Every structure is written in C-alpha cells, then in structure tokens.
Amino acid sequence: MPDGDMMYTILADLKRTVGEYTTATTEAACPAVRSMFTNLLNHSLQIQGDLYNYMQQNNMYDKPSPALKQAIDKEMQLMQQTQQQTQQFVSQKQAQNFQPQANAQAAQTSNNPYYF
Template identity: 40%
Template sequence: MKEKDIVNDILAGAKASIGSYTTAITECSNPQLRSTLQTLRNEAEQMQYQMYQMAEQKGYYKAAPEAPQPDVQTIKTDLQSSLQG
C-alpha cells in the first residue's frame, strides 16, 4: 500500500471518528461523559489537521481555492440574518 493511500485512509477514519464523537456529544446527558467525548473529538480534530497538513505538503491533497471575499461576506450576512429572524 502506498503512503498516499495510507494517509487518505487515516484522514477518512479521522473524519468518521469526529462525526461519531459529535453525534455522541449531542445525544449525551451525562456532563462528565460529554466532557470526555468533547476532549476526544478535539484531539481527533488536531490529529486530522496535522495529517491534512502533511498530505497537502506532500501533494497528496489539494485544497479547494479560497472563495472570493464578497461571496464569503454575502453568505455570512445571510446566515446571521437567518439566525436573528
């Protein structure tokens, strides 16, 4: 198995774990367990980001180009308006 494939598998696994932690957190009523799950999710996010940076540096992953600033501002304004009204 090539390194690129291994890195992509790790990234996919991290993404799945983060989603599972998030779901568990939103359904958890025990404050101590909720806190533990949040810590685990945060650690998984940190590890995922480190793997992403390595993948991007090695050319295994190419991020999408940044959106034009006016588009970002329009979406931000629309979201803020929908939350307020």
C-alpha cells in the same frame, strides 16, 4: 497500497469520526460524557489537521481552491439567521411549557378549599 492512498483513507476516517464525535457531544445529557466527547473531538481534530498538513506539505493532498469572501459572508448570514430562529423557537417553547404549569398550579390552589 501507496502511503498517500493510505493517509487519504485515514484522513477520510478521521473526518467521519469528527462528525460522529460532534453528534455525540451535542446529544450527551451527562456533563461528564459530554466533556469526554468534547475532548475526543478536539483530539481528533488536532490529528486530522496534523495529517492534512503533512499530506499537503508532501504533495499528497491538493490544496483546496480559495473560497470567495462573498460566499463565506452569505453562509455566515444564513447561519446567523438560523441561529436566531432556533433561539426564538426554543424561547417560545420554554415559555409555552412554563405557562401551562403555572396555570395548572394556580387552578389547583384556587380550587383547593384548604388553601388560604
């Protein structure tokens, strides 16, 4: 197998691994595990970037075509809207979860004949 083909295979595997580490990082509930996956993600991104740069310098990987600023701006705007909607959704759900608990506590204390 030619070196370029082998490196392209490794690069593709690193891209997949980065995606899996990203998922694992976002789903980790334990701070120590989250930190470990974050470190693995950052290390894999560094290796992937170094390999890509090496391949590009040695004409083993075609340089991607430049992205149009207008397309990037549109994607950024969409991502910002999604982020705002997600934050609103989470805030609403947190408020809903808090309110029934507070109402239940109030009902318990008001119905309790020993509560002064």
